[in-house]
Amino acid sequence: MIDKRVSDVGEAVADIFDGATVMVGGFGEAGSPIELIHALIDQGATDLTVVNNNTGSGEVGLAALIKAGRVSKMICSFPRTANSTVFPELYRSGRTALELVPQGTLAERIRAGGAGVVAFYTPTSVGTPLEEGKERRTFDGRDYVLEHGLTADFALIKCRVADHYGNLVYNKTARNFAPVMATAANTTIVQAKAVVAPGDLDPETVVTPGIFVHRVVDVPDPAHESVLVAQGISYP
């Protein structure tokens, strides 16, 4: 029997270990799995490498995880946020490292990691400081840099509807990094606004096939990061 549902977010993240690499879905607040991140803060794992496009907002969700000192390294494209000073302070003090990756290269590295493509040549970043330390190679007269596939121990993502098999559909631009992160992690953990039985999703419209998903937890009424930030909430 295949049923990937777990009872709550605590159970879902229970085995995330110190030193793990964790991909976290979301672009800004859209798609950010806040409840899973808060469960990870409660759970206590530390020395994490986190992959996310940003570094969170205010002092909730990803920003709260960083503020709690649990993140030793961020891999992201845009670590600045108008309303968060959490990452900048830890970065400047040297307590959190940063691997800055162009956004498209980040997405492609994650896809490659999930697809068994160990490395690829991309034109992005050629002739810029972000090319430093990377192999440059010319194909047909144009220059490219070698980028490596990126994988993770865990992915934490959010979706609109999941079925028991872990088939997922998303909501609008909250889809963003989640489908590729789901493919690149050893254990993909999903918070879903609704969970349905196999057969309730149209097989033509499934975005993430269940093979990429390991745990599904029902979070029917997730918090909005922007609302929490506006309320001045600081987690925990």
Next chain:
Amino acid sequence: MIDKRVSDVGEAVADIFDGATVMVGGFGEAGSPIELIHALIDQGATDLTVVNNNTGSGEVGLAALIKAGRVSKMICSFPRTANSTVFPELYRSGRTALELVPQGTLAERIRAGGAGVVAFYTPTSVGTPLEEGKERRTFDGRDYVLEHGLTADFALIKCRVADHYGNLVYNKTARNFAPVMATAANTTIVQAKAVVAPGDLDPETVVTPGIFVHRVVDVPDPAHESVLVAQGISYP
């Protein structure tokens, strides 16, 4: 105004030129754009390089194009078919060249071509005759071969529903190579079983966004290759 509809298959393929590289969707008969291929036979372009997983069936569709002597080279993974001797005869006589590519590498090369990834390292074919002539490289103790992105002048594909912008959805396993081929061709030509106005497709379920599509032609009742073959039809 953006309206990619053209009036018939003849107009859709009119500018395919001698020597062009043409990607043709379909896996077996599922997704094979027979009406577009037949229009291409009528149109007369020759010395074509054709990219398709197979080499057609019977003497219709892709097999008919090959039989008409229009294909100087096939790039495919599985050129044998139980019920077609067209390609084998031309291949053995040296009149049609063959570039044999593992099926997953073929799909990934097409995706890479469409995604601006010029080349990538894959484990597939390492230690086999299909590795010959390719660069081998070790990453983290495992060997990979370098494969190059594949692009085309034209793609001919089939879908279930298109809108005027060229947004597409497919039918079941007829989807196969079409979405990646659409991204990798300068000009993507689509035969659709139904054409609808923008807004009639759910934006969450579009498989091929319209940016990848250049021409849409309404073919409401396409022929089934297996039926034509069973009837012993030979095109033209």
Next chain:
Amino acid sequence: MTQETMSIGFSRDEMAQRAALDIPDGAYVNLGIGIPERVAKYVPEGREVIYHTENGLLGMGPSPEPGMGDPELINAGKRQVTMVPGAAFFHHADSFAMIRGGHLDLCVLGALQVSQGGDLANWSTGAPDAIPAVGGAMDLVSGVKTIYVITQHVTKTGEPKLVESCTYPLTGPGVVDRIYTDLAVIDVTPEGFQLAELAPVVDYEYVAERTGAPLLPKPDIGKAAS
């Protein structure tokens, strides 16, 4: 059919049935064209297995009732199939991302030859007049976690198909984990071929004689414990 039922050892369906016993509950499985396709119908009751077909479907079901098929719902062997509740369609690059990325648990394939090191040759005899055709076999063996092979133990002319070193062009080196033949179940171990199970009637010597490389006997559990 007469020939098959007359032969010693497992029939084609019995080979598929024996392989099916080793498919774990909850596995994501790709079945190769031919005898491997038959495995699905023998998976023991109570186990839920999700079948992948590389042409873009996860959750493949059995063949449709006659006349009920859709020519656009086919498997990798281009035969009409059905889908189960909870299925998902995707395009070819995503399908092979699943394969290459190591997401499938198990693949069952046919073979021309398997070497004692687990090399598989199953796509070409290398004959000069043959049309080379590889399909997705190389992708499957390089990506899927566990590779099972179902094959006759010897060729029609009596040559061993389990060999020291493949003479046919390889599909992939060192990829096969277990082999189901008409005579035996054999594991590929770091020490070479290791007998796991004999077909009814045949004995170790009978199988070893027909194997083109050393065949380690089945470990004697009694001895090992003493």
Next chain:
Amino acid sequence: MTQETMSIGFSRDEMAQRAALDIPDGAYVNLGIGIPERVAKYVPEGREVIYHTENGLLGMGPSPEPGMGDPELINAGKRQVTMVPGAAFFHHADSFAMIRGGHLDLCVLGALQVSQGGDLANWSTGAPDAIPAVGGAMDLVSGVKTIYVITQHVTKTGEPKLVESCTYPLTGPGVVDRIYTDLAVIDVTPEGFQLAELAPVVDYEYVAERTGAPLLPKPDIGKAAS
């Protein structure tokens, strides 16, 4: 606002308006964060333009009516937007495949500096205490067919932003096609900066003085014809 309306030349909205005139009917366009976002509302009537936002939407519409937005329907600047009929959602890797693969016709970006060779610097001043943040800018300039820049002609302290060679870290070398400033429209040509159009009131000398590299005057069509 006072400062903006007092200044000579184009206001921010006028720069966006001028750039909008050059967006062709039927184009697929990505608009950078900030002033470039304003371009959409000035595209002349009768032209249909489809907007891409790199966080996964083709067919982006304007901001929603107050209170009508969806926090999960945002643009790359993380502001709430709407979608038009005929829109499509996709994931980040597919979105940047569009960008990197050369499928977008046009991108409008802001700039810190542009060199006469078309080098763009728009992501970092290189200041040691700055948090480096690049977003999708490097992907956009390496992939989109045509790159327009909208920028003030000089910095707040009066330094030219159009320069011989960028002193800030590059976003991409040789990528800019046309620049819309508060003083002029300038093309990047193989010969360097070429004046295409002056803002009202200002003349060639005024602009050239404020440009950090040679500025070729507008080709005199009368002379060229004589």
